[in-house]
Amino acid sequence: MYTTVIQPRMSETNGTGHISNTTLPVWFEAAREPIYCLFNPTGDMRTFPLIIVSMNVDFLRQIYFGREVEVRTWVEHIGNSSFTLYEELYQEGQLCAKGRATYVYFDYENQKSQQISQEVRRELEVHRLPTIVEESSRG
Structure with a gap:
């Protein structure tokens, strides 16, 4: 899991006194920098x-x-040329938002997707979203 702490800014606060819904995609994106x-x-x-x-x-x-808010980012899925991230945003220990983003590893010169290298794949695996196994499904 990657973790990023963000300090909300006054400019991100809307007229109702809470952070604008347009801000959260920006915060999630900022947490993807690693x-x-x-x-x-x-x-x-x-x-x-x-x-x-x-x-x-x-x-x-x-x-x-x-x-402050904390964004937690996991890798949910890794395909040949794409991957999906699962993200959660917490404030004062409470889950406030969650989301997913899917990316394609892309070769702009040839205008096509490209395979994710084994080196990058190994690093993504380190941050894999844990699989939750419910008690009722255990043998």
Whole structure:
């Protein structure tokens, strides 16, 4: 699991006194930076090889200015050329939002997806979302 702490800014607070719903995708994206570095160690945006193809956010609780938030990011699925992340956002120990994002490792020069290397795949596996096994399904 990757963990990122974010301090909410006044500019992210809306007229109802809580953090705007448009802010959470930005925070989730900010928490993905360590994953971006796996695919693009130089940080050169001209060679950034990932395309986001799907993203969703479930809003569970209001989030407030002045109280830090923690974003937890796991790797949920790794395919040949794509991967899905599962993310949770906590404030004061309470789950406030969760979401998923799917990326494709993309070769812009040839305009096609490319296979994720074994080296990157091994690092992604370290941050794999644990499988939860319910008591009723155990033998």
